Every structure is written in structure tokens, then in C-alpha cells.
Amino acid sequence: MAIKFNEVAFTYQKGTPFESQALHDINLEIEDGSFTAIVGHTGSGKSTLLQHLNGLLKPTEGEIQIGEQIITPETPNKALNNLRKQVGIVFQFPEAQLFEETVIKDVAFAPKNFGKTESEAEAIAAKMLQLVGLPESIYQQSPFDLSGGQMRRVAIAGILAMEPKILVLDEPTAGLDPRGRVDMMAMFEELHREQNLTIILVTHQMDDVANYADHAIIMSKGTIIKSGTPRAVFSEPDFLLNNHLNVPTTTLFSKKLTEKGFSFANMPLTEAELADDLVALLSRKGGHDANE
Amino acid sequence: MNKLILGRYIAGDSLIHRLDPRAKLVLSFYFVGIIFMANNWQSFSMLLIFTLGCILASKISLSFFLKGVRPLIWLIIFTVALQMLFSSGGQMYWHWGIFKISEFGVTNGLYIFCRFILIIFMSTLLTLSTAPLQLADAIESLLKPLKAIKFPVYEIALMLSIALRFVPTLMDETAKIMNAQRARGVNFGQGSLIKQMQSIIPLLIPLFVSSFNRAEDLAIAMESRGYQGGEGRTKYRVLKWQTTDTMAFVLFAVVTVALVYLKN
Numbered sequence: 001m002a003i004k005f006n007e008v009a010f011t012y013q014k015g016t017p018f019e020s021q022a023l024h025d026i027n028l029e030i031e032d033g034s035f036t037a038i039v040g041h042t043g044s045g046k047s048t049l050l051q052h053l054n055g056l057l058k059p060t061e062g063e064i065q066i067g068e069q070i071i072t073p074e075t076p077n078k079a080l081n082n083l084r085k086q087v088g089i090v091f092q093f094p095e096a097q098l099f100e101e102t103v104i105k106d107v108a109f110a111p112k113n114f115g116k117t118e119s120e121a122e123a124i125a126a127k128m129l130q131l132v133g134l135p136e137s138i139y140q141q142s143p144f145d146l147s148g149g150q151m152r153r154v155a156i157a158g159i160l161a162m163e164p165k166i167l168v169l170d171e172p173t174a175g176l177d178p179r180g181r182v183d184m185m186a187m188f189e190e191l192h193r194e195q196n197l198t199i200i201l202v203t204h205q206m207d208d209v210a211n212y213a214d215h216a217i218i219m220s221k222g223t224i225i226k227s228g229t230p231r232a233v234f235s236e237p238d239f240l241l242n243n244h245l246n247v248p249t250t251t252l253f254s255k256k257l258t259e260k261g262f263s264f265a266n267m268p269l270t271e272a273e274l275a276d277d278l279v280a281l282l283s284r285k286g287g288h289d290a291n292e
Numbered sequence: 293m294n295k296l297i298l299g300r301y302i303a304g305d306s307l308i309h310r311l312d313p314r315a316k317l318v319l320s321f322y323f324v325g326i327i328f329m330a331n332n333w334q335s336f337s338m339l340l341i342f343t344l345g346c347i348l349a350s351k352i353s354l355s356f357f358l359k360g361v362r363p364l365i366w367l368i369i370f371t372v373a374l375q376m377l378f379s380s381g382g383q384m385y386w387h388w389g390i391f392k393i394s395e396f397g398v399t400n401g402l403y404i405f406c407r408f409i410l411i412i413f414m415s416t417l418l419t420l421s422t423a424p425l426q427l428a429d430a431i432e433s434l435l436k437p438l439k440a441i442k443f444p445v446y447e448i449a450l451m452l453s454i455a456l457r458f459v460p461t462l463m464d465e466t467a468k469i470m471n472a473q474r475a476r477g478v479n480f481g482q483g484s485l486i487k488q489m490q491s492i493i494p495l496l497i498p499l500f501v502s503s504f505n506r507a508e509d510l511a512i513a514m515e516s517r518g519y520q521g522g523e524g525r526t527k528y529r530v531l532k533w534q535t536t537d538t539m540a541f542v543l544f545a546v547v548t549v550a551l552v553y554l555k556n
Contacts, residue, residue: 017355017359054475056471081477085477089472091471094472097469097472097494099493109494110477113478162477
């Protein structure tokens with residue numbers, strides 16, 4: 001399912017003294033089957049934007065098209081239920097949403113809400129738990145007895161169990177150790193490749209954007225300030241740094257190298273690319289220059 | 293959730309904001325007491341003008357106060373309707389079975405309406421212009437004499453401050469978990485009563501879990517910073533009684549005298 005935002009704006013508590021505008025002039029297009037990363041500071045409107053993707057919030061201006069469905073400020077709330085099933089959102093620290101007695105029941109909760117029978121739901125749940133890499137021995141345990149990383153996997157399985165077409169991830173690796181981060185991102189990459197899920201990832205980790213995404217959206221102060229392929233976005237590191245945003249470690253390293261006199265045809269995006277470029281450059285320049 | 297106006301502090305630097313919270317607390321309760329002395333239109337209009345004057349002095353927009361009335365509007369309408377329909381006396385305008393609208397009933401209904409408005413406005417003014425923690429400090433300070441009879445003043449005050457401090461945190465948390473569960477197909481406030489009650493469980497259990505976790509973290513944080521009860525503990529915010537606070541008391545005394553003079 002493709003997503004299209006047309007001149008979308010959102011104001012919290014519109015028409016009250018607490019009114020505050022969170023989004024304005026949002027135009028974006030997310031293609032079916034793509035891996036999109038949204039980056040921006042805290043308060044740049046990322047989370048508000050996410051909640052528009054499954055109709056938790058409706059735009060106060062403009063129009064959103066998700067698949068066949070069009071959402072305008074006038075769309076009745078009832079019409080949004082179907083959308084919730086199509087777009088699964090994994091919120092920040094999703095382990096906070098666990099509540100059932102056993103892991104399997106918690107994962108089966110969403111499919112049951114969307115009309116599956118108990119046994120169908122548990123079958124889907126078992127499949128998804130396997131997909132997120134949890135052993136069968138924990139299915140009957142209380143989710144509150146698990147480790148933090150496992151709890152998060154259970155919560156993610158709980159969203160996958162809805163069998164959504166679009167998976168939205170709000171900082172899914174926040175608070176995990178470096179190993180957990182890599183594992184988690186590898187899992188999403190696999191889901192993207194094998195299940196052909198459209199993935200939208202909100203993150204502060206520019207390295208993840210460089211490594212996994214094929215489309216990057218940069219937000220600031222409630223609107224999109226840049227959008228394109230990660231290569232295009234990171235090819236001007238100064239633009240990001242001037243907006244107080246990080247760039248991938250590789251880009252930063254290459255930028256420092258360029259200041260020292262190296263020149264790259266294309267700004268390398270990933271470690272592998274940087275290594276290849278360096279090998280090529282160094283062999284041309286000879287060992288003597290490399291010591292600089 | 294944001295409809296809950298009571299307990300929502302609006303920062304400011306007006307005369308009312310700067311009053312000692314103890315003075316504001318005592319005077320608000322006192323005002324609620326003297327409202328019941330008013331019993332004719334002169335006395336009610338005087339109180340109404342006085343309350344509006346206080347609101348004006350706080351420099352907080354009147355719309356916040358009107359919003360405070362909204363959650364209670366059904367209670368008000370119900371009480372006023374009860375008064376209007378069931379009390380008799382004076383000229384009778386309309387009657388049907390046990391229901392009647394009489395002159396006496398109408399005036400009584402109006403007075404009750406005014407009382408409600410005055411009480412809500414004044415208590416809203418207190419909570420809008422006083423930070424919750426200031427209020428907790430004020431309660432602690434006012435309860436201090438009770439220490440003589442071994443009443444755990446510090447502990448009560450600490451519990452109160454912690455409770456007040458975590459109201460916004462819990463509200464945020466509630467909103468977050470509601471969103472997460474709605475994304476999993478829960479429809480809050482839809483369907484049959486039983487369905488609605490069931491939909492509370494996925495909200496309440498995570499809230500309990502996170503509150504207990506938070507309580508434990510807080511206890512550890514407090515102990516590691518050397519908290520060992522209230523005895524001998526100094527305060528960062530020290531309450532200071534000023535001339536304006538005394539003036540406020542004098543003003544309320546004047547209002548009381550005027551009220552006694554105006555009422556029947």
C-alpha cells in the first residue's frame with residue numbers, strides 16, 4: 001500500500017486556549033514495499049505524523065491517502081478501524097503495552113480484536129513469535145517475567161500478528177544494548193525483504209538510515225525540510241549538521257577525509273562502500289600519502 | 293483527558309499568582325463557606341463581581357474558567373432542575389402532577405446555579421494560579437500544628453506531593469498506552485457496556501505495572517540521595533508571608549461585612 005500526504009496540517013486541541021500546531025505543509029509519498037526512515041529532533045512532529053498513518057489522529061487540514069482510503073478532517077472515526085488493521089504501529093518502548101497472562105495470549109490479542117477466532121489467533125501468534133526469534137518455551141510464560149529485549153520482541157510480534165501491510169516503527173531500538181540493536185534492525189530488514197512489508201522507521205540512528213532505508217525524510221519544526229534517497233540526503237552533510245542533526249559515522253569520517261585532501265566521486269554511505277573507496281584511492285595514491 | 297481543568301496550573305506573574313499558597317488555600321475555603329450566606333440577588337451579584345475581579349487580577353483568560361464548568365454541567369443542571377420542579381411557594385407559574393414551577397423554585401434554582409458557578413470559579417482560580425507542589429507545601433504548613441497529636445504531617449505531605457507530581461506523568465502514560473492498544477484494535481468507549489469494561493483491562497494492567505516500577509525507581513532514587521523522612525529536612529521553596537497576603541485577608545473581611553449587610 002502506498003501512502004500519500006497532501007498539504008497535511010495538524011493542530012492539537014484546535015479551538016481551545018491550549019491550541020498548538022504540530023504539523024504544517026506536509027507533502028510526502030511513500031511507495032509500496034519501500035523502507036522509509038523519518039528523522040528529526042524531539043518535538044519535530046515525527047510522532048504526530050506517525051499517528052496519522054493509522055488514523056489515531058486525523059489531519060486538521062489537508063488529505064491523506066493510504067492505499068484506497070482517503071482521510072480528511074471530516075472522515076468519521078468508524079471508517080478508520082479498517083485502517084488500523086492494515087497499518088501496524090510499534091510505538092516507542094512497546095513493551096509497555098503488554099498486559100496478558102501469557103506471551104502467546106498477548107500476541108493473539110490484536111488478531112482477536114480484528115475478528116479472528118481464539119485458535120486462529122493463537123496460530124498466527126505462534127508464527128509471529130517464531131518470526132521475531134523467540135523460543136517456544138516462553139509462550140506460556142508471563143510477559144512480565146521476560147528480559148527487556150524479549151518483552152520488546154513480544155510486543156513487536158503482537159503488532160505483526162495483525163498481519164499489517166505497512167509496519168511503522170517508532171525508535172524500535174531505543175534502550176537496547178548495541179548487540180540488541182543490530183539484531184533488532186537485522187530482523188526488520190529480513191521482514192522487509194521476505195514478507196515484502198512496507199516499513200516506516202522513526203529513528204535517531206543515522207547509521208541505520210544509511211544501512212537499511214531506501215528513502216529518508218528529514219523533519220524539523222513540524223514540517224519536512226528534506227526528503228530523498230539516503231545517498232542524496234547525506235551527500236550534503238553540512239545541511240544536516242547546520243540543522244543540529246547527526247550524519248552517519250561513515251559520512252562524518254569521509255567528510256573529515258575530504259578536509260584532509262581526499263576526494264570521493266560519491267560520498268560513501270556504508271562502511272563497506274567507504275572501505276572499497278579507500279582501498280581504491282590508497283592504491284592509486286601509494287602508501288606514502290596514506291600516512292597523513 | 294485534557295477536559296480535566298482542576299489541577300491544571302497556568303504559570304503567570306500576577307498578583308494572585310504571587311500570593312502565599314497558604315493564604316490562597318485558606319481564603320478559597322473561606323469563600324466557599326461564606327457563599328452560603330448569600331440569599332438575595334444583591335448579595336449574589338456582589339460575590340459575582342468580586343469573583344470576576346479576582347479572575348481579572350489573575351490575568352488568566354475567562355475561557356479557562358468556563359471550561360472548568362463544563363465537566364460539571366450535568367450535575368448543575370440536574371440540581372437546578374430539581375430545585376425548580378419540586379419547591380413551592382410564591383406565585384405558581386406551571387404545574388403538572390407532582391412537578392411545579394413556582395416563583396420560589398425559580399429564584400432558588402437561580403441561587404443554586406450562582407453558588408455552583410462561584411464555587412467552581414474560585415476553586416479553579418486556586419488551582420490555575422497555584423502550582424500543585426505549592427499547594428502541597430501549603431497543606432503541609434497548615435497541618436503542622438497537628439504534629440502535636442502525632443499526626444504524620446511530613447509523610448502525608450510527601451505522599452500528596454508525589455501524587456500531584458505524577459498526575460501529568462500518569463496522564464501521558466495513559467494516553468500512550470491507549471494509543472498503543474487502539475493500534476491493536478481496541479475501541480475505547482464503543483460497543484456494549486460489557487465490551488467497554490473489558491477494553492479497560494488492557495489499559496489498567498500496563499498502567500499498574502508501570503506505576504509500581506516507577507514507585508520502586510523513585511524510592512531508590514530518594515534513598516540514594518539520602519532521604520530519611522521529614523525530620524530536620526530543609527526546603528528549597530520556603531513559604532513567605534507578605535503584606536499582600538495580609539491585605540487579601542483584610543479584603544475578604546470587607547467582603548464578609550458587605551455580605552452580612554446586603555443579605556436578608
